[in-house]
Amino acid sequence: MNSLPDQPDPWAFLQSHTSARIARGRTGHSLPTRALLDFQLDHARARDAVYSELERDQLVRQLKTVQEPVLQLHSRAADRQQYLQRPDLGRKLDEQSRVKLSVSGRFDLCLVLSDGLSATAINRHALPVVTRLVEEVRKQGWSLAPLCVVEQGRVAVGDEIAYALKAETVVVLIGERPGLTSPDSLGAYLTFRPEPGLTDESRNCISNIRPEGLPYEAAVQKLLYLLTEMKTRKLSGVQLKDEFDDNLLTH
Amino acid sequence: MAYRCAVRNVTYRFDDLKTLLAKATPLRSGDQLAGVAARTAEERVAAQMALADLPLTTFLTEAVIPYEIDEITRLILDTHDADAFASIRHLTVGDLRNYLLSDEVDARMLTNLQAGLTPEMVAAVSKLMRNQDLITVAAKCEVVTRFRNTIGLKGRFSTRLQPNHPTDDFRGVAASIVDGLFYGSGDAVIGINPATDHVRTVMRLVDMMDQIRQRFDIPTQTCVLSHITTTLQAIEQGAPVDLVFQSIGGTEAVNTSFGVNLALLREGLEAGRSLNRGTVGQNVMYFETGQGSALSANAHHGVDQQTCEVRAYAVARLFEPLLVNTVVGFIGPEYLYNGKQIIRAGLEDHCCGKLLGLPMGVDICYTNHAEADQDDMDTLLTLLGTAGVNFIMGIPGADDVMLHYQSTSFHDALYVRNLCRLRPAPEFEDWLLRMDLINTEGRLLPVKNTHRLLQAAGL
Numbered sequence: 212m213n214s215l216p217d218q219p220d221p222w223a224f225l226q227s228h229t230s231a232r233i234a235r236g237r238t239g240h241s242l243p244t245r246a247l248l249d250f251q252l253d254h255a256r257a258r259d260a261v262y263s264e265l266e267r268d269q270l271v272r273q274l275k276t277v278q279e280p281v282l283q284l285h286s287r288a289a290d291r292q293q294y295l296q297r298p299d300l301g302r303k304l305d306e307q308s309r310v311k312l313s314v315s316g317r318f319d320l321c322l323v324l325s326d327g328l329s330a331t332a333i334n335r336h337a338l339p340v341v342t343r344l345v346e347e348v349r350k351q352g353w354s355l356a357p358l359c360v361v362e363q364g365r366v367a368v369g370d371e372i373a374y375a376l377k378a379e380t381v382v383v384l385i386g387e388r389p390g391l392t393s394p395d396s397l398g399a400y401l402t403f404r405p406e407p408g409l410t411d412e413s414r415n416c417i418s419n420i421r422p423e424g425l426p427y428e429a430a431v432q433k434l435l436y437l438l439t440e441m442k443t444r445k446l447s448g449v450q451l452k453d454e455f456d457d458n459l460l461t462h
Numbered sequence: 463m464a465y466r467c468a469v470r471n472v473t474y475r476f477d478d479l480k481t482l483l484a485k486a487t488p489l490r491s492g493d494q495l496a497g498v499a500a501r502t503a504e505e506r507v508a509a510q511m512a513l514a515d516l517p518l519t520t521f522l523t524e525a526v527i528p529y530e531i532d533e534i535t536r537l538i539l540d541t542h543d544a545d546a547f548a549s550i551r552h553l554t555v556g557d558l559r560n561y562l563l564s565d566e567v568d569a570r571m572l573t574n575l576q577a578g579l580t581p582e583m584v585a586a587v588s589k590l591m592r593n594q595d596l597i598t599v600a601a602k603c604e605v606v607t608r609f610r611n612t613i614g615l616k617g618r619f620s621t622r623l624q625p626n627h628p629t630d631d632f633r634g635v636a637a638s639i640v641d642g643l644f645y646g647s648g649d650a651v652i653g654i655n656p657a658t659d660h661v662r663t664v665m666r667l668v669d670m671m672d673q674i675r676q677r678f679d680i681p682t683q684t685c686v687l688s689h690i691t692t693t694l695q696a697i698e699q700g701a702p703v704d705l706v707f708q709s710i711g712g713t714e715a716v717n718t719s720f721g722v723n724l725a726l727l728r729e730g731l732e733a734g735r736s737l738n739r740g741t742v743g744q745n746v747m748y749f750e751t752g753q754g755s756a757l758s759a760n761a762h763h764g765v766d767q768q769t770c771e772v773r774a775y776a777v778a779r780l781f782e783p784l785l786v787n788t789v790v791g792f793i794g795p796e797y798l799y800n801g802k803q804i805i806r807a808g809l810e811d812h813c814c815g816k817l818l819g820l821p822m823g824v825d826i827c828y829t830n831h832a833e834a835d836q837d838d839m840d841t842l843l844t845l846l847g848t849a850g851v852n853f854i855m856g857i858p859g860a861d862d863v864m865l866h867y868q869s870t871s872f873h874d875a876l877y878v879r880n881l882c883r884l885r886p887a888p889e890f891e892d893w894l895l896r897m898d899l900i901n902t903e904g905r906l907l908p909v910k911n912t913h914r915l916l917q918a919a920g921l
Contacts, residue, residue: 221911222640229627229634232859232871233641237906240876242859250836250859254868257830295795295831296491328831389830390866 217243230392253391260386260394262291263330265362270324273338274358277345281358284308284372288363301365304372308361312375319353320438321378321405325364329386332397336421337384340397343431344382351435366398366414370405380441381405382434387418396421399430401437403447413448415441463524467512474508480526482516483582484766485509486589488806492754492767492797499766510590514556518547521582527763532714533724538580538776546578555586562587562599562817569604576779576819581712581772584814588768593845596809600849603816607784608743609683609704611889613650613852614821619884620853621875622787622823623648626864630657632670638858639674640916644909645872646879646900647856649890650785650823651705651748653685657864664688665701672702678897678915681741681889683784685748690722690730697733705748705784706734712751712773715761724777731781742889745784745821751775752789753807754797767797768807772814779819785853786820788812790842791828792867801838804828808842812851823853827869836860836868843870847878854878879904 219226220234235246242250267283274281285308288294288301304312322344324337341358348355356376361368366383373381380403387396397420402413415437420430441447465476476482484498486509493499500506522542525535553561561567588596606614613620625638635654642648652671656663664686671684683704686693690708697703708727709720717723727747734746756762756770765773771788778786788811791804798804808824815822826842828834843854860871878884885891885904894900897915901907 220641220644221909222644222916224911225637225640228631228637229858230863231625231627231634231638231641231857232861233637235859235873237645237873237876240873240880240906242871242873246859250861253861254830254835258835261831296799297495298796299495388866390863391830391861391868392863393866 217245256394257389257391260329260331260389263334265326265330265360266334267360267362270334270337271360274341274360277342278355278358281360282311284311284359284361286361286363286365286368291363294363298365301363302367304361304368309375312372314357314376316377317354318356318376318378319380319442320348321356321359321369321373321376321381323359323361323369323372323381323383325361325368325383325385327364327366327385327398328388329395332386332395332421333384335395336397336427339427340384340420340430343427344434347431347435366400367409369400370402370409371407373402373405374407379404380438382438393419393421393424396424399434401434401441401447403441403445415447415451465512465516467508469504469508469511474505474512476509476512479520479524480763480765480769482509482513483526483586483589483769484764486513486586487766487768488589490767490797490803490807491795491799492757495796496757496762496764496767498764513586514554514590516555516586518550518553518555518558518583521580521586526582526765526769527713534712534714534773534777537724537780538773541780542580543577546575548578550575550578555583556590558583558587559590559595563595567602569602572603572817573819576817579817581776581814581818582769584817585769585772588810588814591813593806593809596813597845597849600813600816603850605816605819605821605852607745607821609740609745609784610742611649611681611887612742613784613887615888616850617884618887619847619851619875619879619882620650620887621647621856622650622785622853623652624654624855624857624862624869625652626655626857626862628657628864630663630667635667635670636674639671641858642856642872643680643915644899645856645876646886646894646906647872647875648680648682649887650853651683651685653687653707653748655687655865659688659692661692661695661699664692665696665699668696668701668703679893681893687748687750690726694730694733697737702739703734703737704739704746706730706746707748707750709750710774710777711755711759711761712770712777713756713761713763713765715763716756716759716770717777719759719761724780727777727781745782747781747783748785748787749778749783750787750789751778751811752793753811754793757797758793768810771811772818775815775818775820783821785823786815787823787825788815789825789827791832791834792825794829795832798832800833801828801835801841804832804834805838805842805845809845809849812846812849821852824851825855825869827855827867829867839868839870839874843874843878844881847882847884876906
């Protein structure tokens with residue numbers, strides 16, 4: 212029989228106010244076994260997400276039913292270990308990929324999908340977001356550049372791609388750094404008139420896209436709102452963010 | 463000026479002081495990313511040998527970042543105390559290591575030496591030290607600071623209670639504060655990272671935490687870790703601000719990227735002191751630092767990340783802070799790749815900060831894309847407990863649900879206190895006794911669900 216303490220603290224009712232790991236109980240000064248293993252499981256899932264791989268063939272096949280063509284690209288980071296230590300390489304395309312970008316034309320929007328720090332996020336959530344976003348983009352009458360899938364990519368790789376494809380705006384959907392309870396958060400980074408060398412202050416970000424966080428449809432609506440604002444006001448980044456936040460606060 | 467070291471039949475040449483320092487630095491990914499690390503293990507030791515033979519006076523004549531372009535270099539050289547330096551003036555860097563580790567040198571002598579040491583001297587000697595040296599020297603130091611309690615006394619060990627919440631929800635924050643207090647945490651500060659840096663949000667959080675503190679008469683201080691300009695606005699609008707927070711780095715350029723400079727920090731210090739809220743002391747500043755910040759802002763001038771970090775301590779000590787916290791593993795694996803690198807960096811920062819006279823705490827932490835886990839944090843935590851760290855973080859279950867990284871928990875702090883026989887800050891310890899939360903041996907007492915702390919903030 213389990214007679215040793217493996218129960219929460221008397222103030223466990225406070226848990227309804229926060230997702231923080233409060234009132235876990237203790238044995239001596241240590242965590243009870245169950246609480247310890249709950250943490251280890253969450254960390255294991257986050258670690259697995261960092262080392263997960265894009266289900267590329269399946270993803271490309273599904274994306275082609277939404278929009279063609281789909282370009283398969285790779286950054287200069289050869290593998291995950293190099294990717295983690297050399298963010299500069301993840302921001303640039305390798306030579307073979309650059310050749311694939313010689314597509315003629317001008318576009319309103321370029322959509323880029325990249326594994327980032329959680330391919331799991333792309334594997335789970337990219338298709339429903341892209342499907343709905345492309346529907347809405349077509350309704351707006353915006354022209355769409357070829358869909359791009361980048362392996363071992365960082366956010367800024369989207370700037371190089373969209374610049375080469377002559378797209379006015381870029382949306383990069385990318386796996387975010389896994390949190391302990393969110394190994395599959397998808398992030399979306401938006402830039403107006405992207406070009407190589409831009410930094411974070413030129414971008415707007417929508418974070419934590421997943422059913423338990425920001426649901427798909429809400430994310431798509433927010434993306435459309437930001438894209439419309441960018442196109443109307445011809446800017447993105449800090450300036451747009453400040454006014455967006457102020458609007459939220461006054462409402 | 464170039465420096466040389468011959469190893470058997472190879473002569474290694476190092477173009478200038480910053481190159482010598484960088485090549486002598488124990489391996490870490492950030493220096494590799496910056497392209498300043500030693501190319502081979504042998505080159506690293508050759509650099510350490512050349513560094514060991516370098517007279518300390520070299521650091522007074524050769525700057526790693528030019529005096530003309532960097533206000534921190536100017537600060538370091540203009541405030542150097544020749545009298546305090548006199549007793550070690552004749553030493554080399556290698557001699558300094560021997561001196562610091564010698565039986566004759568104690569806490570009082572190290573305190574007297576502080577103003578004679580420059581960050582670059584301290585960084586240099588740390589590069590010649592093994593982990594046990596970093597622990598031995600740090601454990602000799604005693605740096606005590608005061609606001610509403612006394613932090614850093616020998617045999618004491620404090621925690622920052624970090625009750626972050628993804629949306630700054632009051633009841634969520636209060637729930638984590640109560641959880642931490644029940645576990646005896648929060649004597650360094652109850653300090654929240656706000657999810658947004660708006661002055662209205664910050665003021666409401668400051669108010670809310672001050673109410674809890676006053677209601678239960680807790681001898682500690684509170685802080686919302688907003689940008690210093692936001693805190694200044696909050697002070698101007700009458701918020702009950704205890705501590706003025708700011709992230710700082712070791713070059714003028716990285717501080718520019720943080721939106722601060724020495725003049726603005728001075729303004730923060732004066733505004734904080736003007737409120738006169740400390741009861742036992744007037745150390746009102748709280749700084750955070752971390753290796754790699756200068757490189758990530760492209761503001762490192764070719765200086766290795768550990769030397770940049772120690773230069774940040776020159777900024778910190780100008781403002782007599784209550785707390786300085788190196789957030790050692792937060793920045794990611796491109797700067798500190800794995801547990802080994804994080805552990806080494808944590809010990810370096812703690813030792814170097816203490817030598818320069820700072821009340822060092824360490825956020826013993828990692829992100830999920832680093833090659834590290836809670837076992838590595840246990841190791842660093844235990845080492846820092848023996849090294850006499852002033853404070854660590856206390857976060858529910860070690861999991862920060864707002865910043866998404868893992869640090870140390872309330873349980874972890876209890877572990878170190880019990881294992882190393884360390885006690886909370888004296889005023890806070892008395893409060894824990896009064897509240898029936900610990901017994902006279904410092905052990906936690908069982909809590910009933912009628913305890914009056916549970917009346918906090920409408921919970």
